[in-house]
Amino acid sequence: MGSCAIVVLIFAVLLQNAWCDVSPTPIVMWHGMGDSCCFPFSLGAIKDKLIDSIPGLYVHSLQIGDNIIEDVENGYLMHPDKQIKLACELIQNDTQLANGYNAIGFSQGGQFLRGLVQRCPNPPMKNLISVGGQHQGVYGLPNCATVAATVCDYIRKLLNYAAYEEWVQNGLVQATYWHDPLNPEEYKNGSTFLADINNEREISQDYVKNLQSLEHFVLIKFDDDTVVQPVETEWFGFYKPGQSVETQSLEESDLYKNDLLGLKGMNESGKLKFLSTPGNHLKFQWDWFAENVLEPYLK
Template identity: 40%
Template sequence: MILWISIVVACLLKEAIGQTPIVLWHGMGDDCCNPKSMGAITEIIHSHIPDAFVHSIRIGESESDDRNAGFFGVLNDQLEDVCEQLASIPELANGFHALGFSQGGLFLRAYIQRCNRPNVRNLITFGSPHGGVSDIPNCSAGDFKCALMRSMVRRGVYTSYVQHRVIQAQYFKDPNNFKGYLEQNIFLPDINNQGESQNATYRSNLQSLGQFVMIRFDQDTMIVPREAAWFWTLTDDEQDPLRRLQEQALYKEDWLGLRQLDENGQLHFLTAPGKHMEIAQDFFVDEVLKPYLMDQAVTKPKLLHQPV
């Protein structure tokens, strides 16, 4: 009888807990609530997980502010705001799955390493520059803010002026000026634990993930190199310029806990067909939503009708 009661209680608790909430962070030139991007992703999620709570991160008071913040500002300050934002949402208190698009995926990883309260369970990133970019991302025709960003970068990507004003400069990694990158870049060397000493909290927070899924686009020309989405990076070696994650000290010495995640089967490298952020719905549903966002709790268990 006691065993029967325990099974019923466990099943009821599973129903009550429900689906893990999902948090989105958009990419450059986008905003939290664009019906063609984050809005469309939210609709797809709800079509398969109707009871999912979905929150799309916004920086600033308006969608215009949010788009602007994707180009200009100090990432470290924006992350502090996002840490406070997510901590203030009751629905996220017990943790959430995080889904980041382009630079938004890098920023969500930074959230995990620096805050992670509430904690992230699974992290999925699409075309995110985890390894840094060796060229400032291209602009769409007529995108004035993006053009202004690129113009400012030309003044000197590692000058204090640009580093404290242009978001993309803060994850720029010049393969021909690694010393300048380490000394002057105010964001990526820290978040990738490339300083003289490593931050143990960054490692332990990232290791707390259930699954870390990194997706690159096979025709990506926006992120250079496209394999930066897998932490690969360019070097100044003309004979072998591309360094795979597993060939880097970051992995070998496990500065971020990626090797442990990999050895435990929790680190995943996926390739999506198409250009940057051209996400096919079938790919999103079959390769991302079902295996990594849809909890088992969505399929409510049947109660036993006979005592055990």
């Protein structure tokens, strides 16, 4: 074998070894209302599925609080601003996430992770997968929980009458993304979280820049969702202003037409992805998720 061929062979071996040593991009997960980071029947099971599907994968499932009980409670009672600040600290202190990560948010965890990428750009989030997230908020909470039905019934009544009262905004997470289409100005002035991250009061160019830094922003809608009202919010749609019957798509909204978040450019460049699947809220088949989400965006 000539010296040139030996050099080529050595280079090929080194390249192959370097390729094999590359670890998969870590994943951060954020659970939804009434759930926790680590229940074996919810995010714990999904974490196991991800690790089985991507050898060597590191998954950080966010726990907001000192234990699982606090994590569940904080999903109802700790303002999203505080939760996002804590999540940012957890991620920045996790050395395995230092070079960036992908993120999967389930239900309200979807909009919380979007708030995170807009407010906490380092380390960088690469791909954001929103699984049933409510990015234009909600107006109604039917079938809102099976685990804590009494709590949810109280929340529903409270939101219907006093969503934008300061004490409700400060003490109830779901009030911060309650979006009353009948009173749009009251919503913009009173919403302490959603109206901010949607740039509906003051335009933050940092929010726009940080969101546009994503490689992909994947929005998953559940076609038979009876939990989220309206279901179009999972694709950034919502009710047309002034009523609560007819809905409009993201492209028809002022959020898109006025390009408040830079979503128009993301959509035109192919960064914004719209996926849908049959089933009720958060009820998806793993084979569907693996084919449509894991393979193209997480591997």
